[in-house]
Amino acid sequence: MSVVIVGTLDTKSEEIGFARDVLEEQGLDVHVVDAGVMGEPEFEPDTSAAEVAAAAGTDLETLREDADRGxxxxxxxxxxxxxxxxxxxEGVLDGVLGLGGSGNTSIATAAMRALPYGVPKLMVSTMASGDIEPYVEARDVTMMYSVADVEGLNQLTRRIISNAALAIVGMVANEPEIETEEKPTVGITMFGVTTPGVQAARERLEDRGYETIVFHATGTGGQAMENLVEQGVIDAVLDVTTTEWADELVGGVLSAGPERLDAAAETxxxxxxxxxxxxxxxxxxxDSVPEEFHDRNLHVHNPQVTLMRTTxxxxxxxxEIIAEKLNAATGPTALALPLNGVSMLSVEGEDFYDPEADAALFDAxxxxLDDHVELIEVEADINDEAFVDAIVDRLDEYVTAQNTGE
Structure with missing residues (x-):
């Protein structure tokens, strides 16, 4: 088993060397990748900084001469x-460990995000107690707060680095035996207000022999599903909850970016x-809702989440945006409209009940929509069994037809 350590040896040789020693004492092979720019390492890495720079299409001397840290x-x-x-x-990387401040965290997590899901990835960082989204994005990167700066070895840093090294040992040396069956895998998107419908859809699909992976539509959830569709891990998509596009358009905090809905269409x-x-x-x-929205229809979902009704x-x-995305689809695609409510909150009697807004969405x-995108309309809300049956049946038909070549 081999662990790769990515670090800036010009500033962190002592600390990275200590982590390497802990790993080797546990019987693991260690491959050190030097990502330092401005100085020389205190020990010889397995992959030099010059080789790392070359892999990026540049050279180390140029980076040193430019002296531009960013x-x-x-x-x-x-x-x-x-x-x-x-x-x-090449089969010589079973897990990745990184340790450092903001610079090395940026470098090491870039390496981690390039690897497939499931490969152990652990970053010991001074940044791990703050906003870690830029480092993790939608990948399975584990962040561990270093408490003290990763600068020198003392009673605290030795313990933290040892804990991290032993944690990555546990990840790579004890790979779980996960039962896998040859089942088509369906990605499903869910939000709290679409949970009953998604749960029912998941159960129906699993009863029909599918494996399902449910993604929380919180921005990174949608991004993760898009990534897995691109990688071919997901064979079909039941994209029940496209709410991330509302945040992208209006400026909410859970946007998945403008590429949301692209992966299935392109593949x-x-x-x-x-x-x-x-x-x-x-x-x-x-109190975090922008002032420009204070006169809008707001719903306090919980102390940490406030929802605003779309106009x-x-x-x-x-x-128009979603139609444009679906019109680009190269595979079998259907749009399903729950005419009696797109969430728990938009059904009659609830806070976001607004027939005019729903009609504007449906009419657009x-x-x-182009003719090749099938349109399914159901006189039910999104969590109703009639709607669930309609979307599950249609997706099952698409997959069955694709698998049988019909």
Whole structure:
């Protein structure tokens, strides 16, 4: 078993050397990748900084002469990612460990994000108690707070680094035996307000012999599903909850970015897409809602989450965007509309009940969809069994037809 350590040996040789020694004492092979730019390492790495720079299409001397820390960090991150991918392809990378401050965290996590899901990835970082989204994105990177700066060895840093090294040992040396069956895998998107419908859909699909992976539509959830569709891990998509597009359009905190809904379209993956939770934009605590929205219809979901009802104009624009995304699909695609409510909160009697806004969304979709995208309309809300049956049946038909060549 082999662990790769990605680190800046010009500033962290002592600490990385200590982590290497702990790993080797446990019987693991260690491959050290030097991502330092400005100085020389105190010991010889297995992959030099010059090799990392070359993997990014540049050279170490140029980075040193330019003396631009941001440019150097970006380049070494790109190079470290390429090196990590190559080591994994060669079968000499079973896990990755990184330790350092913001610069090395940026570089090492770039390498981690380049690796497949399931490969152990552990970053000991001074940044781990703050906003870690830029480092983790939608990948399975484990972040561990270093407490003290990763600078020198003392009673605290020795213990923290040892704990991290032993943790990565546990990950790579005790790979779990996971039962896998040859089942088609369906990715499903869910939000709290679409949970009953998604749970029912998941159970129906599993009863029919599918494996399901449910993604929480919180921005990174949608990104993770898109990544897995691109990698071919997911064979079909039941995209019940496309709420992340409302946040992308209006400026909420749970956007998945403008590429959301692209992966299945580009890969020809069978998909049934709906409009779950497009009645809402997400913000943090109520006092975090931007002043421009204070007169809007707000719903405090919990102390940390405040929801805002989308307007008819916003819903119409969302309909046009989603239609454009689905029109680009190269595989079997259906859009399913729950005409009696797109979430728990938009059914009659609830806070976000707004027939005008829903009509604007539905009309825009009807008018903008190309003929090759199938339109399914159900007189039910998104969590109703009639709607669940309709979307599960259609996706099952798509997958069955694809598998039988019909």
């Amino acid at each position: 440019e150097a960090t970006a380049a070494m991150g790109e190079g470290a990612a390429a090196v990590a991918q190559e080591l994994h392809d 020809g993956t069978p998909q049934v897409v709906s409009v779950g939770a497009l009645d809402m934009v997400n913000f943090g605590p109520e 008819p104009a916003e819903c119409a624009e969302l309909g 979709l009807r008018e903008s």
